[in-house]
Amino acid sequence: MEKIIEQTFTVPFRYQVCFLEGIFNVNNPMLADFLDNGKKAKAFFVVDSGVSDAFPNLLNDITEYAKAYENKFLLNSEPLVVPGGEISKNDETIFKKIVDATSIYGIDRHSYIVGIGGGAVLDMVGFAAAISHRGIRHIRIPTTVLSQNDSGVGVKNGINSYGKKNYLGTFAPPYAVINDFNFLTTLDDRDWRSGISEAIKVALIKDLSFFEWLEKHADQLANRVMEPMQELIIKCAQMHMNHIAGKDPFETGSARPLDFGHWAAHKLEHLTHYQVRHGEAVAIGIALDSTYSYLKGMISQADLMRIINLIKTLGFEIYHPELSGQALLKGLEEFREHLGGELTITLLESMGKGVEVHQMDNELILKSIDQLKLFHQENLVARS
Structure with a gap:
């Protein structure tokens, strides 16, 4: 007996790319509204070390913002700070920390992983989110010109492996992209120019x-x-x-x-x-x-x-x-x-x-x- 069964289906994707100044201002509910799924979802933040160094109050701002909107989402742990730049994509132990966190803190498919940083960090965070539970909702907060105008906007995630760029990766659209222009003010001249x-x-x-x-x-x-x-x-x-x-x-x-x-x-x-x-x-x-x-x-x-x-x-x-x-x-x-x-x-x-x-x-x-x-x-x- 020989038989072939075939099915065709499409999966619609929709996400918004937003622009603002002051994403963690407690008077601005934009991020909280994205994190609000009606069930007080868990949110796990991953922060580029270059951004946390440039904005020393950032981790505290995230905590205070979560307190202000505790009726909408739950900050289930301290934000994870990871090295910025290509090292975050070259060292597989870094993205594994995010995967480990999904198990440790019970971050499920109805939770959110929020990445804050340059394009390399966002690529890595998106990859970790995409392979955990076959896909956890991922919100990108790009902090460089390059990530705000290009890499952070797209649907690609990945890490470097075998000496090749983006050898391991996925196509996984983000849940949302939020560009805060304030993050650009502390970029050095090379990073300001790079995205152009x-x-x-x-x-x-x-x-x-x-x-x-x-x-x-x-x-x-x-x-x-x-x-x-x-x-x-x-x-x-x-x-x-x-x-x-x-x-x-x-x-x-x-x-x-x-x-x-x-x-x-x-x-x-x-x-x-x-x-x-x-x-x-x-x-x-x-x-x-x-x-x-x-x-x-x-x-x-x-x-x-x-x-x-x-x-x-x-x-x-x-x-x-x-x-x-x-x-x-x-x-x-x-x-x-x-x-x-x-x-x-x-x-x-x-x-x-x-x-x-x-x-x-x-x-x-x-x-x-x-x-x-x-x-x-x-x-x-x-x-x-």
Whole structure:
């Protein structure tokens, strides 16, 4: 006997990305309203150590906020403080502490795990939440430009393993994302700048008018003017969410247009032992793939110089010594392996419009690297 039974179903996902100032102000019920499931749910907070160091009263503020809204949710333990940055994704014992806490404190599928921190910490916390009880509700509170405008908005979670970025991970939409602009005020210049690279990325592949806006406001952004930064974050978050709502939010295919500039960036991060931060690596990766697009005759030299000049004006480097050699080319194969199936890379068909290609010319990649090195050296001469 031979028989096949088939079923098709869809699962709708809905979550909000919110923007405010003063999330733990006891007069602001937004977070408490998200945590209120009508059953006085448990909430477990995980805090990036960089954030708790920058805001010494934060842990006390969380406690006082929970007391003010004890009719809506229960703070079932002291917040867990974890190291910030990529170390939180490289050390598996860190995410295991969160999984252990779900057992110790009885954090079930009707409870909430609230992550507060940069993108790396949120990736790790989201992964722990997704694999515990097959999924615990996760609320993200991003605290950096990069996490507020890009990584914290999406549906991906993960940790690094086997020497590869995001090798272990899940697609699990958050219950909510709450962006508090006050967290940006204590960022150092590198972290302030870092997230702007994701805005350059999305502008180049989707919206020329947004790229022109970035050119117009580059000096203000570089000098930490808050109003244009808020506008940038909201614009990027909206574009990111629009993309997620498209045909392939869980990336079952091989196309990842929002990863323009990322194949080289991921490898560069690893080669520098994460001394080059993600946004800094993405800026270099954008410069590399834009140069490659120019050498392939896809964009003009004038277009390329607009891109390079914007990246420089914002304070990014466009070259790093680890960019050269076969080690970087190995990252191309690792990127294909991570995607599954055929290689799919987004390049520039024109300013504001990305195009997918399925092969890259290694010799042209090396020529692109050489060109970036020349741009870099010319800049050093101009400074001296």
